[in-house]
Amino acid sequence: MSDRLPWTEVYREFLDWYTDVIYEQGYRAALCDIAARTVELDETWRSVGRREYADAVAARLRLMERHAARLAEEMGRPGYTYQGGPVDWDTGQPCRKDAA
Secondary structure (H helix, E strand, C coil): CCCCCCHHHHHHHHHHHHHHHHHHHHHHHHHHHHHHHHHHHHHHHHCCCCCCHHHHHHHHHHHHHHHHHHHHHHHCCCCCCCCCCCECCCCCCECCCCCC
């Protein structure tokens, strides 16, 4: 008996491989099309005044900082810029490093 596969099996494997190749090419072409359209839309809308994501986040942070400063003033607590690290629950002030 021969170790060779019957023609129908070879043909079936070839079609399976070929279908995978065609799918991948179509998928990549679709991704390229989406990327091109995204760039085109981005260029169109950016000139109208659409903000970058980082700009939108920065504007939102500035708004929150203004509200926090106003609230601290209304509550009679001195405001401070948070530098990281643990904060005392009762006072809202940073914990001292030398306190044990």
